[in-house]
Structure formats: C-alpha cells, structure tokens
Amino acid sequence: MIMQTTLTDSVEEAAAILNSGGVVAFPTETVYGLGAGICHPEALLRLFRAKGRPADNPLIVHLSSVGQVAEVASSLSLQAEQLIARFFPGPLTLVLKKNPSVPYTVTAGLESVGVRCPANPVAREFLRLACCPVAAPSANRSGLPSATSWEAVMEDLDGKIDCLLRGKPSAIGLESTIVDCSGKRPLLLRAGAITLEQLRAVVPEITTVAVTVQEKRPKCPGLKYPHYAPKATIRLCTAAGNIDGNLSPAAYIGLLEPPQSMKLLKVCRSLEEYGQELFSFFRLCDASGIEVIYCELPSDDGLGRAIRDRLMRAAGLC
Ligand code: AMP
Numbered sequence: 050m051i052m053q054t055t056l057t058d059s060v061e062e063a064a065a066i067l068n069s070g071g072v073v074a075f076p077t078e079t080v081y082g083l084g085a086g087i088c089h090p091e092a093l094l095r096l097f098r099a100k101g102r103p104a105d106n107p108l109i110v111h112l113s114s115v116g117q118v119a120e121v122a123s124s125l126s127l128q129a130e131q132l133i134a135r136f137f138p139g140p141l142t143l144v145l146k147k148n149p150s151v152p153y154t155v156t157a158g159l160e161s162v163g164v165r166c167p168a169n170p171v172a173r174e175f176l177r178l179a180c181c182p183v184a185a186p187s188a189n190r191s192g193l194p195s196a197t198s199w200e201a202v203m204e205d206l207d208g209k210i211d212c213l214l215r216g217k218p219s220a221i222g223l224e225s226t227i228v229d230c231s232g233k234r235p236l237l238l239r240a241g242a243i244t245l246e247q248l249r250a251v252v253p254e255i256t257t258v259a260v261t262v263q264e265k266r267p268k269c270p271g272l273k274y275p276h277y278a279p280k281a282t283i284r285l286c287t288a289a290g291n292i293d294g295n296l297s298p299a300a301y302i303g304l305l306e307p308p309q310s311m312k313l314l315k316v317c318r319s320l321e322e323y324g325q326e327l328f329s330f331f332r333l334c335d336a337s338g339i340e341v342i343y344c345e346l347p348s349d350d351g352l353g354r355a356i357r358d359r360l361m362r363a364a365g366l367c
C-alpha cells in the first residue's frame with residue numbers, strides 16, 4: 050500500500066504522528082531509526098512490513114533517558130548497571146531481561162529486550178515527546194545498507210512510512226554495539242562505535258561469540274540474515290593487494306590510496322571517517338552503476354572490528 054510520507058523538520062509534528070499510531074523515521078548518532086511506539090501493536094506490524102523485516106528479528110527499544118530502563122527491563126545485573134552508568138546515553142544497546150510491558154512482537158518472542166538510549170539531541174527530544182518507548186530498527190529496507198542520511202531513508206521508504214523527521218547525517222554511521230547482559234556472562238553480539246576495549250575497561254569479563262549465517266538459533270537473531278549489501282559485488286582487500294579497477298566499473302573505499310585508478314574513490318583519514326562514510330558510499334556506488342567495490346579491511350581491534358564486521362557481512366562472508 051502506498052501512503053503519503055510526511056517529511057518534516059519538526060520534532061513535535063513527528064512525535065504527534067508517532068503518538069497517533071504512526072511509523073516514523075528519525076535521526077540518531079548511529080544510523081537513522083524507524084520507530085513505532087511499543088504501545089501501538091498495529092504500528093509495530095506496519096513497521097515490520099515497511100522494512101520487509103522477518104518477524105523473528107527483534108527490535109531495539111529506544112528510550113529518552115536512563116531513568117526509563119526500568120519501564121522495559123527487569124532485574125539488571127551489576128555489569129549491566131555499570132555499562133549503563135558509563136555508556137548511556139550513547140551508541141550501545143544492552144540486551145536485558147524483558148519486563149511484561151514489552152510486547153513479544155518487539156522481542157520476536159524472546160524473554161529479553163534490546164535497550165538503547167541515543168545521545169543525539171533530536172532523537173532524545175523525539176523520544177521524550179513519545180507517549181511510550183519506541184521500538185526502532187535501522188530505517189532501511191531489510192538487507193540493504195543502513196540509512197545514514199534522510200535522503201537514504203527516503204530512497205528506501207518513501208510511500209511506505211507515515212513520517213520522516215529530517216536531521217543531519219549520522220555522526221557515527223554504524224549501528225550500535227550490542228552486549229547481551231541477560232545471561233550469566235556478558236557477550237558482545239555486535240561490534241560498534243563503543244569498542245570491545247572500552248567495554249572491557251568497565252566489565253573485563255565480556256566475551257565475544259562467533260555467529261555465522263548458517264547458525265539456526267543465533268544469540269542475536271538479526272545476524273543470521275544477509276546485511277548491509279549493496280547491489281555491487283564487495284571485494285575485500287588490502288590497498289597493496291590485487292585490485293584491478295579497470296576491468297569493470299569499480300570503486301574503492303579505505304584508509305590507504307589504491308594503486309589503480311577507480312571510477313569512485315573514497316580515501317578516509319581515520320577509522321571514524323571510514324565508519325561514517327561506508328554505507329553512504331555503498332549507496333552512491335549503486336546509484337552510479339558501480340559493479341565492484343573494493344574495500345580495505347581494517348585490523349580487528351578498536352573501531353576496526355565494527356567496520357570489518359559490516360564489510361564481511363556485506364561481502365556475504367559471515
Ligand atoms: P537493527 O535495529 O536493524 O540494527 O538490528 C537490531 C539488532 O539487534 C538485530 O540484529 C537483532 O537481532 C538484535 N536484537 C534486538 N533485540 C535483541 C534481543 N532481545 N536479543 C538478541 N538480539 C537482539
């Protein structure tokens with residue numbers, strides 16, 4: 050069904066649409082989110098449909114303040130409390146035992162719930178005006194690169210959602226770090242801008258899990274689906290590696306200058322810039338008819354871990 054998508058700069062207008070049962074995309078510091086109030090069952094179903102998201106992939110619940118955590122989660126471990134004290138608000142999602150107020154549509158039937166409190170001031174104001182916590186996956190069609198600008202949200206979801214709250218491009222550009230604190234040992238489920246090293250400085254016992262596409266019941270259900278993939282083929286490389294940009298319309302993104310000339314080229318000055326630019330570069334490549342995107346694979350530490358993870362998934366390697 051095609052609907053009119055209201056494009057607005059007004060947080061009040063966007064919140065009013067959400068509060069009347071609408072599905073509203075909004076800016077955050079990680080990527081744009083696609084929100085529905087957890088108190089609006091119909092809106093939650095429409096959200097899954099708009100994204101083309103499988104029903105067994107749970108949604109992260111977004112809160113305007115740390116004080117709201119108790120509204121959606123129960124019995125926090127000491128480690129969860131320490132991570133909240135250090136990293137909320139910010140680009141960290143914690144998986145916690147859910148409280149009965151959170152519907153199973155949001156958690157995909159799980160007894161746990163992903164909880165995040167964004168730091169972006171526009172997101173915080175939008176969530177403050179919302180009449181209940183807001184379930185929000187990334188505001189892209191399932192499987193495609195996440196949207197890091199309002200234009201990218203429109204590209205994927207115009208005519209499928211009620212409203213887009215227009216904001217600046219996402220400062221981080223990669224989805225939140227996810228730590229599961231609902232079991233005995235805290236587990237890093239998804240790497241993000243809050244690095245494993247930063248997390249371990251607060252909770253040293255955090256471990257990592259290897260999740261593969263083949264796994265039937267992965268700890269983080271969303272990770273079993275293909276992700277972040279542009280239409281172009283992704284080739285992972287080191288800049289000195291065997292790149293042949295002349296064979297087909299090719300592009301390159303990385304930290305080091307590639308030896309060959311490319312139709313599209315993005316040399317980033319830092320890992321932060323690499324993370325910020327990655328998904329918008331993928332989208333630009335698709336719009337420009339690029340067939341192969343060479344991506345430099347950074348080392349597996351700090352922010353490099355999150356960028357590697359997105360690249361490997363985009364390349365279909367995990
Ligand atoms: P997205 O919002 O599109 O960035 O995806 C959210 C990710 O969080 C998906 O990979 C979900 O599987 C994961 N997630 C959300 N809630 C939970 C939960 N209760 N337990 C484990 N993973 C979760």
Ligand code: MG
Binds near residue numbers: 186187195
């Ligand atoms: Mg997503």
